[in-house]
Amino acid sequence: MALNNQILGIVTLLYVCIFLMHLVFFATKKEKVYGAMWLVLYATFGLHSVGLIVRWIESYKLGLGHAPLSNFYESLIFFSWCIALVLIVMRKKLKAPIITAFAAFVALFFIGYASLAPSVEKGIQPLIPALQSNWLHVHVFTCFIAYAAFAISFICGIFYMFQWKNIIPPKDTLEEITYQSIMVGFPMLTAGILTGAVWAHYAWGSYWSWDPKETWSLITWIVYALFLHARFTRGWKGKRIAVLAIIGFGSVIFTYFGVNFILAGLHSYGAS
């Protein structure tokens, strides 16, 4: 096993640790535990970044030389890294431990699936010519930051449907976090789609070809555009907004996984 896989294995265990610390916090209600959890999260994010950099360096040693953003394994690992990054950036706004608990759980799920599922190829694979472009980095980065921010709005949307005193924050807080995260995700998704379009222009000769992945990213974009207009112009509140946040993330998941596994197209890189 390559060094990067070992580091990322340890990172997976640290995400387990973060999730468990949340459970301890909910059981004991000691603020110190929650504070310590954040320290562990920072450390995990640091080591996760080291893991990605080591993988990048190792790809050069193999003579393949590319950023770890090219296959399914790498995209899952990068997705959980983005979730951790969004958690850290939005720390001040995420005032509810249940949100960080579930976001950490989603990050754990993806990195865990990447590390443990036998069907996921963990080695560093060569980069096919179409992916050999500097647009790869900015395109994948913007898209995945958007996905991570939308994951947080999804978690809030789900919790909106339930009540659990002292664990699930008040509805107002949930709504606030929902649209704070969509306000991060939406510009990022737009940037992701546009950088993808520019790249497609240079790689395939057309900035838009109604490829299933492109089309689904547009569907996702429309859903969140509807969210913003419903929220800010029509003044929608409450459950309807939560439902839109859930539908939006459903569309994100379909754009990310569904298109690769169900629909075929130019964009099927992430599937192997």
Place this chain on the structure above:
Amino acid sequence: MSAIRSNSGEGATPPSTSTVDSIYRFLSSVRFAILVLSFIAASCVLGTLIKQQAPPQEYLKQFSESTYAILKFLRLTDVFRAPWFLILVSLFVVNLVLCTLDRFGRFLKTRKDTKIPSEKAVSAMANRFVVRNRGADEVVSLFNGYRTSAGDDRVRLLEKGSLSRYGVYVIHSSIIIILIGSLIGIMFGYRGFVTLNKGETKDTIVIRGEAGKAVPLGFKVKCDDFKVSFYPTGEPKDYVSRLQIIDDGKSVRQAEVRVNHPLTYRGTSIYQASYGSDPAFLFDIGGQEVRLAQGGVYKKDNVTFMVVRFERSVHNFGPGVMVAYIEGNEPKTTWFLKNVPQMRERQVMGAAVKLTEISDDFYTGLEVSHDPGVWVVWTGFALILFGLYINFFMYHRRIYVVRTEDGVLVAGASLRNKEAFREEFEKWRKKINGSE
């Protein structure tokens, strides 16, 4: 839905308004925008779940004949070029233009008559404090990053991030610009394909989607060389065509075209898209050199045979060619293996036939596109990113500085990011009054 209304004046229509007016109101409403966008999103879902622009056989594998007829009639097999989809997009454009103009008009009006609020209104604001040991001018000068936008000698209005209020209009206009750019591309552009063997020159391309229609390029493209390199795993690493553009009989441009690095000449871009190989087989038949391609037939004197199959590797013996011929009314086949000396030469219908060489020449597949609207689209992209930045990462805030009898009253408000503004305001309070 009726409980909450925006300030966009979409309230109940007075009975006196004409039909035209109410249609206009509907077309420019946010509610209509939500409706049209939902329909567009739903069409996009259909356009990915149903295979698009596939040959009829593919649909008939999946659907019954009558279902296929319905799909075809509704143009669900080519959603994104269907007239009803274009109508939806047009409705969206109409709505976006009307809605944006409507809002912008009202925005300009409210901006023009920015009212200086009364002292009473200011003293009722949630974020406020009173300064007793500094003058109003000094307080105003302390607000770095804010500019005084209005006021009299008693009340002064300071603003920051007012650019963010234009964000919505910039974003909406950019979408229109992008759509105009793509329309220019659809109307005046074309996309096609051309394959070139090494050394070959062509001046026409085959247009996509129009059953092999050839269109002149206006200049000639020559492929001087083509190379493919592979990773040790066998996957392609790089493919490069060395092209020459010949215009008016003169070589005007030479360039290497690889994936992600197209060549543009006179507004037409040439992209490395694919490659293939056309193997050719050199035979020595009774001392005579004959070159045959796959499916090629040799016919001379009483000898007739045809190249029917080519394998790059025949049971690990290297490349081989299968030849078919007729002997005694019986069809027969035989393999020529290039790397096995005793299987390189055979008797075919009484003649000595020897496979001397297999030339496995790659040809390059080039995508050609001419899109005069692409710069308009890029402009739209840049503008929309700018609009999103000012809309989502900046926000408009106002500070009021009021001279009162018991000191200088400072108050502030923001429409968005109230929490962040409250924290900012607290910092100003500490800076101006000290942490008392």
